[in-house]
Amino acid sequence: MTERKRLEDYAEDIYTCNRTRCGFCREQCPVYHVMAYETYSCRGKMLVGRGLIEKTLSPSEEMTQILDRCLHCGLCQARCALHNLDIITSMRREMVQGGFSTPVHRENVQRILTEGRLLDARAAPERQGQISLYVGCVYRSKPRELATALSVLERLDIHPLIGDETCCGYIVDATGFDKEFEEVQEQFKRTYQQFQAPEILTLCPTCTITLREKYGLPVKHAIVAVAEQLRKRPGAVKRLGFRATYHDPCHLGRMLGVFEEPREILHQLGIELVEMENNRYFSICCGGGGGVNAVDQDLSIEIAKNRVRDAIRMGVEIITTVCPTCEPTLLRAAARLAPEVGTFVDVQGLWDLLDKALQ
Amino acid sequence: MDAEQVHKAFGELREILGHRASTSPVHRMAYSRDWSPRHRQMNDLPDIVVIPRDTQEMVRITKVAYRHGIPLVPFAGGTGMGGGAVAWNGGIMVETKGLNHILEIDDQNMTATVQSGITIEVLNSELARHRLWLPHQPESKRACTIGACIGCDNDSTFGIRYGKIRDCLLNAVIVTGRAEAIRVGQRKASFSSTGYKVLDLLIASEGTLGTITEATLRVVPLPEAREVRGYVCRRLNDTAKGLERLLGSGLAIESAHANCRNRLHFYTHSYREKYGREPQLPEWADAILFLSFAGDSDIVAFNVDKASRIMVDEFKAEPVSEQELVEGWWDSKHRLEFIPFKQKWPDSQRQKKFGAADLGLPIGRLEEGYHRYLEIAKKWDQEILGMTIYNESPNKATASISFAVFVDDSSQDTVRKFYQYVREMSEMAIELDGTMSTYIGDGDRLGGFNQLEHGPGLKYMRRIKRIFDPKNIMNPGKKFRSRWIEYDQGEHR
Numbered sequence: 018m019t020e021r022k023r024l025e026d027y028a029e030d031i032y033t034c035n036r037t038r039c040g041f042c043r044e045q046c047p048v049y050h051v052m053a054y055e056t057y058s059c060r061g062k063m064l065v066g067r068g069l070i071e072k073t074l075s076p077s078e079e080m081t082q083i084l085d086r087c088l089h090c091g092l093c094q095a096r097c098a099l100h101n102l103d104i105i106t107s108m109r110r111e112m113v114q115g116g117f118s119t120p121v122h123r124e125n126v127q128r129i130l131t132e133g134r135l136l137d138a139r140a141a142p143e144r145q146g147q148i149s150l151y152v153g154c155v156y157r158s159k160p161r162e163l164a165t166a167l168s169v170l171e172r173l174d175i176h177p178l179i180g181d182e183t184c185c186g187y188i189v190d191a192t193g194f195d196k197e198f199e200e201v202q203e204q205f206k207r208t209y210q211q212f213q214a215p216e217i218l219t220l221c222p223t224c225t226i227t228l229r230e231k232y233g234l235p236v237k238h239a240i241v242a243v244a245e246q247l248r249k250r251p252g253a254v255k256r257l258g259f260r261a262t263y264h265d266p267c268h269l270g271r272m273l274g275v276f277e278e279p280r281e282i283l284h285q286l287g288i289e290l291v292e293m294e295n296n297r298y299f300s301i302c303c304g305g306g307g308g309v310n311a312v313d314q315d316l317s318i319e320i321a322k323n324r325v326r327d328a329i330r331m332g333v334e335i336i337t338t339v340c341p342t343c344e345p346t347l348l349r350a351a352a353r354l355a356p357e358v359g360t361f362v363d364v365q366g367l368w369d370l371l372d373k374a375l376q
Numbered sequence: 377m378d379a380e381q382v383h384k385a386f387g388e389l390r391e392i393l394g395h396r397a398s399t400s401p402v403h404r405m406a407y408s409r410d411w412s413p414r415h416r417q418m419n420d421l422p423d424i425v426v427i428p429r430d431t432q433e434m435v436r437i438t439k440v441a442y443r444h445g446i447p448l449v450p451f452a453g454g455t456g457m458g459g460g461a462v463a464w465n466g467g468i469m470v471e472t473k474g475l476n477h478i479l480e481i482d483d484q485n486m487t488a489t490v491q492s493g494i495t496i497e498v499l500n501s502e503l504a505r506h507r508l509w510l511p512h513q514p515e516s517k518r519a520c521t522i523g524a525c526i527g528c529d530n531d532s533t534f535g536i537r538y539g540k541i542r543d544c545l546l547n548a549v550i551v552t553g554r555a556e557a558i559r560v561g562q563r564k565a566s567f568s569s570t571g572y573k574v575l576d577l578l579i580a581s582e583g584t585l586g587t588i589t590e591a592t593l594r595v596v597p598l599p600e601a602r603e604v605r606g607y608v609c610r611r612l613n614d615t616a617k618g619l620e621r622l623l624g625s626g627l628a629i630e631s632a633h634a635n636c637r638n639r640l641h642f643y644t645h646s647y648r649e650k651y652g653r654e655p656q657l658p659e660w661a662d663a664i665l666f667l668s669f670a671g672d673s674d675i676v677a678f679n680v681d682k683a684s685r686i687m688v689d690e691f692k693a694e695p696v697s698e699q700e701l702v703e704g705w706w707d708s709k710h711r712l713e714f715i716p717f718k719q720k721w722p723d724s725q726r727q728k729k730f731g732a733a734d735l736g737l738p739i740g741r742l743e744e745g746y747h748r749y750l751e752i753a754k755k756w757d758q759e760i761l762g763m764t765i766y767n768e769s770p771n772k773a774t775a776s777i778s779f780a781v782f783v784d785d786s787s788q789d790t791v792r793k794f795y796q797y798v799r800e801m802s803e804m805a806i807e808l809d810g811t812m813s814t815y816i817g818d819g820d821r822l823g824g825f826n827q828l829e830h831g832p833g834l835k836y837m838r839r840i841k842r843i844f845d846p847k848n849i850m851n852p853g854k855k856f857r858s859r860w861i862e863y864d865q866g867e868h869r
Contacts, residue, residue: 033722037725038409039722040516041518054403054427054471062406065402067405068401073405074402098718
């Protein structure tokens with residue numbers, strides 16, 4: 018499990034970045050790309066971090082606003098050898114400890130602490146089964162999407178056991194609420210005895226990485242289990258036969274290394290896959306990560322529009338993905354972008370495609 | 377900086393740019409240094425940061441600076457090694473990356489017209505759709521912009537075939553210190569014999585004459601195939617002589633770099649990461665010459681074969697037996713593709729900082745220069761990193777040399793020792809009929825001291841500066857003053 022350190026503990030990394038200045042993290046940072054100030058890039062933040070360590074800068078509302086606009090997508094870290102995400106998180110912690118935090122994050126944290134979840138639970142999926150499945154707040158708030166995913170799993174002889182659960186607390190940790198995250202972890206552990214299982218399936222990439230890194234649980238994203246089942250059953254799905262690109266969700270791809278299984282499934286579905294230029298480890302965030310969509314929807318949409326433009330550049334009109342955040346974020350942006358570019362790019366979730374192909 | 381003038385100027389800049397002008401200490405901190413060696417806690421904070429989107433906005437910004445007598449410092453990739461992009465005297469930092477549009481790709485005439493803040497990598501990814509590329513390729517291409525290439529006259533991996541930025545540059549727009557936007561150069565033609573070559577003045581001007589906002593570049597077809605090879609040489613001078621011989625034979629060489637033994641280590645990070653072993657070279661080896669060949673596959677194959685025969689037969693060199701080693705070097709030099717989460721540069725600079733004297737020497741004096749480098753580095757307590765010879769002029773062996781050291785940046789005193797090293801290396805370059813700088817520029821280090829190289833010419837350079845920038849607001853101090861090297865003209869008389 019990852020250890021939470023203080024900003025000063027990263028001083029060596031920060032000085033290393035300051036003296037290296039390669040800027041490899043900067044150009045593709047989706048936030049920097051829209052906001053244009055160096056400060057929004059990881060390299061710029063490392064200088065701000067130095068200012069905090071050396072006390073030439075102090076936590077402020079403005080610094081909080083800048084740090085809150087980091088997607089935590091990890092693209093900078095993929096281009097680097099430093100612990101960029103941990104450093105940015107520790108800077109966010111400095112803000113919270115200094116009394117600065119965005120109201121919407123405070124409300125979300127409070128809600129998770131009191132209600133055990135980030136979003137309204139509209140689905141009640143508890144059931145007996147053979148393999149533990151952690152649903153997560155986002156899927157619990159989306160009954161149709163959840164029903165589709167569960168139906169696909171059942172049809173492939175994967176029978177999920179779903180019990181009571183509370184929020185994994187990703188957003189609490191990522192936005193710097195250190196003490197509150199400890200409480201969330203305790204809350205999570207109290208309600209989740211079924212996680213003693215040798216393997217736990219998950220649906221949300223963000224929950225997957227959190228359960229693995231913050232709780233040390235043996236998780237596997239359900240799409241990997243689906244790919245394994247389909248390998249054993251060639252011809253189990255009908256071919257849908259269209260042309261599309263695949264958007265790698267940051268947490269599923271870059272962080273967990275699940276790149277090939279979704280592509281393998283798309284291949285079995287007879288979908289002609291056209292890769293966007295930035296794919297796999299270097300995929301660009303949809304704009305919905307790190308709590309950015311909660312604090313700045315305009316920024317989130319602009320970032321998502323840029324990702325849709327990546328698809329348009331490759332001449333495709335369908336993006337497929339497998340993340341409950343990426344899918345609506347990209348779809349919303351595609352709708353906003355359509356009048357500007359004269360092309361509507363549809364966004365289709367992999368669970369929906371599997372649902373059609375298994376009928 | 378006069379706080380009242382800064383305050384007034386900021387108000388006017390806000391009117392023009394809205395949120396694209398800031399005095400926030402957070403933003404200012406993010407623009408407080410480039411890649412030049414300095415004490416790790418040193419900051420050069422600008423007073424204001426602005427992000428123009430086009431030439432007209434740059435004109436308006438410059439008018440404000442002119443009116444209030446506030447310095448304007450252009451900032452691009454922030455990877456310069458000479459302190460050129462730091463606001464040493466405060467003032468307005470111009471984030472040029474807001475000028476990032478491609479204005480035209482003209483396939484017919486093989487040109488690209490761009491705003492100056494676009495990076496080499498982004499431009500080339502767009503050009504690749506047209507099967508074209510800009511062959512000016514510094515190692516910093518992911519961050520480095522077209523404006524920075526012009527303003528800093530940086531190195532290019534493919535210099536031996538295509539030259540440097542000057543060889544690609546057809547025209548450019550500069551907003552001078554008089555707040556006038558002028559396009560200089562020869563439109564889309566490659567040459568012009570009319571007028572003075574004002575376009576040439578922009579090369580290595582480091583923002584001291586004005587801010588470059590647009591440029592038109594000659595681009596070339598993407599090659600079909602490329603092969604890279606390495607040759608272990610017995611003497612450093614063999615690398616230059618060998619190269620001359622290869623070119624004399626009629627071979628087309630796309631890139632040529634010679635490394636001393638020490639420097640090879642720095643460039644083989646991805647090899648060590650991938651294969652888990654150290655690169656092995658024969659004991660007798662003094663240097664290693666890396667060559668790349670590009671074009672149609674059959675021509676490339678012929679070039680590789682012929683070059684290998686010449687190097688082995690005539691110079692008793694050995695081809696590098698492990699091609700993985702060569703590919704690892706090429707990863708660092710050109711592809712910049714490292715294992716994700718294992719980028720090379722940060723790890724190499726965890727304890728100390730990369731620093732270099734970037735001299736140009738006549739090609740017959742490489743070994744002499746190398747031995748002097750070892751002595752001078754030792755004298756100033758600099759940890760030797762090694763020497764790389766770049767060839768930056770089309771179809772001839774040249775010697776643009778990075779004499780690199782690891783700089784201890786833990787105190788002002790140790791950093792000063794590095795600049796004493798740079799000073800003495802520069803003096804050595806002049807003594808050997810060379811030049812003090814071939815790709816870093818003067819920045820905040822060689823100004824004034826560069827009189828040793830230019831003599832009375834420096835006086836004319838000051839006059840040129842005054843024509844473009846009568847109020848000395850354009851990156852003041854750079855090129856004409858050093859904050860690191862004291863220079864007494866009497867010393868060298």
